[in-house]
Amino acid sequence: MIRTYDDLELGYVKEVLERGQLGWITPGGMQEQFEKAFARFVGAKVAMSRNNAMNGLAEAISVSGAGAATEVLCDPIVHFGALAAVWFNAVPRFVDVEYDTYNMDPASLRANVTELSRAVVVTHHWGYPARIDEIRQILDETNKEIAEKLADEMRADVSAAVQERVRKLVSEWSQSTWDHAPVSVPDDARAILEAHVCGLIRDCIAAVRAAAGGE
Numbered sequence: 656m657i658r659t660y661d662d663l664e665l666g667y668v669k670e671v672l673e674r675g676q677l678g679w680i681t682p683g684g685m686q687e688q689f690e691k692a693f694a695r696f697v698g699a700k701v702a703m704s705r706n707n708a709m710n711g712l713a714e715a716i717s718v719s720g721a722g723a724a725t726e727v728l729c730d731p732i733v734h735f736g737a738l739a740a741v742w743f744n745a746v747p748r749f750v751d752v753e754y755d756t757y758n759m760d761p762a763s764l765r766a767n768v769t770e771l772s773r774a775v776v777v778t779h780h781w782g783y784p785a786r787i788d789e790i791r792q793i794l795d796e797t798n799k800e801i802a803e804k805l806a807d808e809m810r811a812d813v814s815a816a817v818q819e820r821v822r823k824l825v826s827e828w829s830q831s832t833w834d835h836a837p838v839s840v841p842d843d844a845r846a847i848l849e850a851h852v853c854g855l856i857r858d859c860i861a862a863v864r865a866a867a868g869g870e
């Protein structure tokens with residue numbers, strides 16, 4: 656077997672053993688030092704190490720909002736992302752890979768993102784880096800498209816509900832005010848009222864989206 660450690664690594668092992676604390680909650684311990692050094696090396700603000708890769712994947716899925724009736728986009732070559740998805744009752748949806756690297760194909764990712772998508776698990780297979788920048792850009796774009804589509808659907812739902820409510824209120828009001836001689840409210844007056852209330856609601860939605868950082 657090729658020896659891949661020398662006195663440097665053996666010194667670290669000795670240091671840990673002499674410290675007498677093998678748990679992970681050891682301020683300034685090896686884990687913290689490793690995370691800081693790794694973050695510096697890859698140019699990230701922070702790095703978090705885990706005891707194994709499945710735990711890391713499970714944690715990532717758990718904070719993504721994936722669960723029953725949602726999907727996690729995974730590569731089909733190794734099964735670990737899909738396993739993490741099913742642990743949280745989410746459905747793995749397999750995205751195709753590129754012929755040369757076997758890594759996730761950004762074009763196939765774009766074709767597979769849906770309103771049910773909550774997370775994407777990307778594997779860098781066998782030392783070939785996946786096209787993460789492109790994948791991130793596609794996710795930013797598709798997130799925006801889906802958010803706009805959902806907002807449009809919500810606006811349509813709200814408009815329909817408001818129209819129905821206004822229709823009902825106007826009828827009830829005309830009945831109760833002139834109990835014995837109900838007045839009929841002209842359809843065009845009703846339509847103006849409905850349009851006015853729907854306009855107010857549209858303005859409210861736009862204001863909420865603007866406050867949340869949307870357009």
Ligand SMILES: Cc1ncc(COP(=O)(O)O)c(C=O)c1O
Nearest residue numbers: 706707708709710733735736778
């Ligand atoms: C790409 C990938 N993800 C996750 C795992 C799971 O790793 P672990 O055994 O550390 O939980 C493996 C294991 O080979 C892997 O190759």
